[in-house]
Amino acid sequence: MNFHLKVWRQENGQSGGQFRDYEARDIPAEASFLEMLDIVNEGLVLRGEEPVAFDHDCREGICGMCSLTINGIPHGKGRGTTCQLYMRKFSDGDTIYIEPFRVGAFPVVKDLVVNRTAFDRIISAGGFISERCGAAQDANDTPIGKTVADYAMDAAACIGCGACAAACPNGSAMLFVAGKVGHLGLLPQGKPEAGRRVRGMVAKMDDEGFGNCSNFYECEAVCPAGVPAAFIAKMNRDYAMASVSNAVEATA
Amino acid sequence: MSKPILDAKIPPGPLAHKWTSYKATSKLVNPANKRRYEIIVVGSGLAGGSAAAVFGEQGYNVKCFCYQDSPRRAHSIAAQGGINAAKNYQNDGDSVARLFHDTIKGGDFRSREANVYRLAEVSNSIIDQCVAQGVPFAREYGGMLANRSFGGAQVSRTFYARGQTGQQLLLGVYSELSRQIAAGTVKMHPRTEMLDLVIVDGHAKGIVVRDMVTGEIASHAADAVVLATGGYGNAFYLSTNAAGCNVTATYRAYRRGALFANPCYTQIHPTCIPVSGSYQSKLTLMSESLRNDGRVWVPKKKEDCGKNPADIPEEARDYYLERKYPSYGNLAPRDISSRSAKEVCDEGRGVGPGGLGVYMDFSDAINRLGEATIRERYGNLFEMYENITGENAYKTPMRIFPAVHYTMGGLWVDYGLMSNVPGLFVIGEANFSDHGANRLGASALMQGLADGYFVLPYTIGNYLAPLRGTRPDVGRPEFKQTEAEVRDRIQRLLSVKGDRTVDSFHREIGLLLWDACGMARTKEGLEKAIKRFDEIREEFWKNVRVAGDNEELNQSLEKAGRVADFIDFGQLMCRDALNRNESCGGHFRSEYQTPEGEAQRNDDDYFYVAAWQHTGDGNVPEMIKEPLHYETVQLATRSYK
Numbered sequence: 001m002n003f004h005l006k007v008w009r010q011e012n013g014q015s016g017g018q019f020r021d022y023e024a025r026d027i028p029a030e031a032s033f034l035e036m037l038d039i040v041n042e043g044l045v046l047r048g049e050e051p052v053a054f055d056h057d058c059r060e061g062i063c064g065m066c067s068l069t070i071n072g073i074p075h076g077k078g079r080g081t082t083c084q085l086y087m088r089k090f091s092d093g094d095t096i097y098i099e100p101f102r103v104g105a106f107p108v109v110k111d112l113v114v115n116r117t118a119f120d121r122i123i124s125a126g127g128f129i130s131e132r133c134g135a136a137q138d139a140n141d142t143p144i145g146k147t148v149a150d151y152a153m154d155a156a157a158c159i160g161c162g163a164c165a166a167a168c169p170n171g172s173a174m175l176f177v178a179g180k181v182g183h184l185g186l187l188p189q190g191k192p193e194a195g196r197r198v199r200g201m202v203a204k205m206d207d208e209g210f211g212n213c214s215n216f217y218e219c220e221a222v223c224p225a226g227v228p229a230a231f232i233a234k235m236n237r238d239y240a241m242a243s244v245s246n247a248v249e250a251t252a
Numbered sequence: 253m254s255k256p257i258l259d260a261k262i263p264p265g266p267l268a269h270k271w272t273s274y275k276a277t278s279k280l281v282n283p284a285n286k287r288r289y290e291i292i293v294v295g296s297g298l299a300g301g302s303a304a305a306v307f308g309e310q311g312y313n314v315k316c317f318c319y320q321d322s323p324r325r326a327h328s329i330a331a332q333g334g335i336n337a338a339k340n341y342q343n344d345g346d347s348v349a350r351l352f353h354d355t356i357k358g359g360d361f362r363s364r365e366a367n368v369y370r371l372a373e374v375s376n377s378i379i380d381q382c383v384a385q386g387v388p389f390a391r392e393y394g395g396m397l398a399n400r401s402f403g404g405a406q407v408s409r410t411f412y413a414r415g416q417t418g419q420q421l422l423l424g425v426y427s428e429l430s431r432q433i434a435a436g437t438v439k440m441h442p443r444t445e446m447l448d449l450v451i452v453d454g455h456a457k458g459i460v461v462r463d464m465v466t467g468e469i470a471s472h473a474a475d476a477v478v479l480a481t482g483g484y485g486n487a488f489y490l491s492t493n494a495a496g497c498n499v500t501a502t503y504r505a506y507r508r509g510a511l512f513a514n515p516c517y518t519q520i521h522p523t524c525i526p527v528s529g530s531y532q533s534k535l536t537l538m539s540e541s542l543r544n545d546g547r548v549w550v551p552k553k554k555e556d557c558g559k560n561p562a563d564i565p566e567e568a569r570d571y572y573l574e575r576k577y578p579s580y581g582n583l584a585p586r587d588i589s590s591r592s593a594k595e596v597c598d599e600g601r602g603v604g605p606g607g608l609g610v611y612m613d614f615s616d617a618i619n620r621l622g623e624a625t626i627r628e629r630y631g632n633l634f635e636m637y638e639n640i641t642g643e644n645a646y647k648t649p650m651r652i653f654p655a656v657h658y659t660m661g662g663l664w665v666d667y668g669l670m671s672n673v674p675g676l677f678v679i680g681e682a683n684f685s686d687h688g689a690n691r692l693g694a695s696a697l698m699q700g701l702a703d704g705y706f707v708l709p710y711t712i713g714n715y716l717a718p719l720r721g722t723r724p725d726v727g728r729p730e731f732k733q734t735e736a737e738v739r740d741r742i743q744r745l746l747s748v749k750g751d752r753t754v755d756s757f758h759r760e761i762g763l764l765l766w767d768a769c770g771m772a773r774t775k776e777g778l779e780k781a782i783k784r785f786d787e788i789r790e791e792f793w794k795n796v797r798v799a800g801d802n803e804e805l806n807q808s809l810e811k812a813g814r815v816a817d818f819i820d821f822g823q824l825m826c827r828d829a830l831n832r833n834e835s836c837g838g839h840f841r842s843e844y845q846t847p848e849g850e851a852q853r854n855d856d857d858y859f860y861v862a863a864w865q866h867t868g869d870g871n872v873p874e875m876i877k878e879p880l881h882y883e884t885v886q887l888a889t890r891s892y893k
């Protein structure tokens with residue numbers, strides 16, 4: 001198969017960028033999107049040009065490293081990560097636009113590579129359960145109903161890729177934050193810190209410059225892990241409760 | 253002069269008491285003194301992430317490094333199937349002793365007894381720890397933890413979180429790490445690649461790294477260095493590893509004097525999606541857990557191989573694992589299942605493109621349990637399979653083929669997980685210690701977390717306590733010298749400007765290793781490959797083309813450094829395989845097999861760990877033995893029949 005690519009090239013975080021045209025020729029239909037870029041890059045290297053930089057690692061849809069906006073959609077059409085997109089989903093001769101994830105809080109590092117460390121800082125602001133290694137009780141001492149465990153797992157499945165924020169017209173990271181808040185808050189082990197957690201993470205999210213949620217739900221549509229947007233509503237409730245109880249604690 | 257023999261420093265006393273007595277007599281660092289120490293942890297996977305988090309929690313100052321943009325993306329994330337522990341929650345006869353025995357036997361009696369026993373012993377604490385930090389393991393309706401079975405065991409001891417166990421365990425580790433980062437005890441350095449180890453007065457005292465965004469080369473000093481950099485399966489180019497998985501950190505340490513143990517022990521996983529073309533960059537694993545419900549078969553007759561599987565009647569199918577290994581059946585261990593798949597394909601009975609595939613069929617399980625149950629157990633795997641191959645495995649059997657997956661070999665460590673270089677510790681897949689010649693499924697996650705959470709935090713004190721925080725400064729000549737060497741190597745890579753891409757070299761050595769040092773190895777093939785590596789190395793340094801400069805994000809340069817190390821290391825793998833004139837676990841030398849085609853060990857001559865010492869680039873390394881001693885286990889022919 002052959003494709004016309006329009007690829008965002010940007011030297012570094014300080015420079016401007018623009019789309020450049022490349023031809024992808026003789027691409028097997030079984031190739032993945034990233035393998036198609038590999039082929040293009042090998043050609044560029046041999047011609048003495050700079051290959052296109054893009055993030056990737058596991059190439060099996062779980063590490064969350066790959067992060068391309070393809071024809072305007074984070075990770076491209078259909079559910080799944082960029083690395084799990086296969087060229088057979090395109091038609092021969094297609095023109096394909098390839099850009100980085102566009103989020104204010106994810107500055108471009110080079111070409112298609114962005115800096116998502118804001119997500120790590122949000123997790124550091126409360127996305128954990130404080131427990132000391134070696135101090136745990138037997139794992140079966142606290143039963144957790146299957147439904148609760150399964151629902152927590154739905155939220156925990158987040159791969160931290162940032163597509164949610166990239167798809168959101170406001171650049172909001174609500175689904176990412178709500179996933180972690182939901183996962184830990186549903187489990188008995190996570191309840192003692194639930195209030196602190198949601199307050200800390202939401203404050204950090206605002207601080208990092210992510211936008212607000214105005215219920216577009218584009219995030220859910222692109223989430224490769226299928227984290228349900230219902231967790232956002234749940235987090236809003238948790239947050240309201242936590243803010244109230246915080247105010248009460250402060251005056252008590 | 254007789255060659256030195258390695259001492260693993262295994263504590264005295266009966267096997268079951270060794271770890272307890274070790275802990276009781278280890279040196280402690282006073283809590284107030286811990287903050288005077290600095291520990292470098294390279295790697296943020298299950299092993300490195302957990303070690304860094306616990307060190308931080310204990311009060312040490314930690315610097316943690318990873319090459320991804322976030323510690324949460326270490327390749328541990330990709331583990332699907334599960335993690336073992338001897339909880340015996342299923343009341344099916346499991347115990348620490350049984351887990352220990354299964355692991356030793358699974359490793360084909362080539363691992364160290366004391367290490368494996370300790371691993372089994374701490375396995376239960378891992379599950380407790382993970383649940384406490386919020387890992388959403390699968391549960392039964394009553395709220396208790398659920399289990400599944402993995403290869404090489406007749407009990408159900410594997411804990412799992414859908415098909416994403418590694419992800420959930422790593423996110424647990426990452427949350428602990430994030431807590432310590434917030435507390436200021438751990439400083440995280442993502443997108444930073446370790447390119448060399450710094451030795452001062454014979455001790456490991458720091459590393460030289462490259463900032464992968466700016467290209468800056470910098471040194472970091474510490475009281476101790478921990479390598480948790482994962483496995484070297486990418487030496488084969490095609491593997492289930494992530495694109496960035498590399499041998500650079502451990503190979504550079506080897507060049508600085510650390511011994512590399514059993515590099516030829518590699519695991520070829522039986523159930524991966526088959527190769528479809530030369531453009532392919534990776535192979536995708538289909539979790540071994542599928543073998544709980546999938547039945548593996550090929551047509552009995554070659555002529556049937558091209559047919560639609562639905563048109564091949566039951567009596568014309570050869571369920572070869574069930575036939576050859578009736579007591580373990582489809583759950584025979586990985587090395588055996590992989591070799592069996594190779595055999596039937598060599599006989600011309602393989603299916604799919606090139607005849608390099610076998611069927612894994614779920615129709616019986618779907619008939620018995622219903623599609624919904626199968627979907628709940630493995631939904632994401634079926635989805636992944638369909639996405640990659642375009643086939644629906646609920647309707648037609650999956651096609652699978654073995655692929656390189658895990659490396660049992662690694663840097664040599666003693667019982668305390670310290671290498672022969674004082675101050676250099678090695679944990680997780682990067683070390684060699686627990687899996688012998690073959691690893692059982694669900695045991696790598698267990699080992700990574702055992703090392704990081706429950707072993708190293710105890711053993712490192714023995715090294716650190718006497719030092720009292722007297723680490724050298726990065727201004728010392730040893731650091732400057734190592735930095736200069738790193739810069740020089742980068743310049744050499746950039747200045748070749750030849751006409752072959754880095755990937756083309758990587759593909760070439762991958763194929764070479766797969767043929768000569770893959771599922772079946774011969775003296776002749778290995779000797780040829782060893783020679784060939786010399787030629788490839790020469791061509792690489794004359795003709796490789798690396799784009800761009802050092803002072804920028806340069807993926808071509810990153811890859812070039814890794815591939816250069818794989819070339820040197822691949823040759824070492826072949827040397828080790830050539831030395832071992834026996835078959836054991838994942839190391840199958842065609843000359844050494846039983847009349848039934850099973851691996852034939854030679855305990856008289858090869859009951860040892862082969863640890864290789866670097867003797868200069870381009871020179872033949874020296875092999876140092878660590879003889880194995882078993883106190884409780886009887887050496888036996890491994891049988892799963």
Ligand SMILES: Cc1cc2nc3c(=O)[nH]c(=O)nc-3n(C[C@H](O)[C@H](O)[C@H](O)COP(=O)(O)OP(=O)(O)OC[C@H]3O[C@@H](n4cnc5c(N)ncnc54)[C@H](O)[C@@H]3O)c2cc1C
Pocket residue numbers: 294295296297298299300301317318319320323325326327328329330331332333334335336417418444445446447480481482483492493494497498500501537657658679680681682693694695696697698700
């Ligand atoms: C697809 C797949 C499925 C698996 N499924 C299972 C399973 O179900 N059960 C099981 O028990 N095991 C499984 N395994 C094996 C298991 O996942 C790994 O052995 C284990 O997770 C390795 O953990 P680790 O911490 O040692 O290394 P990794 O998780 O690979 O981490 C390595 C770390 O080192 C860093 N690093 C590497 N090199 C450098 C460098 N030069 N400089 C700086 N940083 C560096 C990386 O950034 C990363 O943070 C699976 C493996 C694969 C590939």
Ligand code: FES
Pocket residue numbers: 055056057058059060061062063064065066081082083084
């Ligand atoms: S590369 Fe890991 S999710 Fe795409």
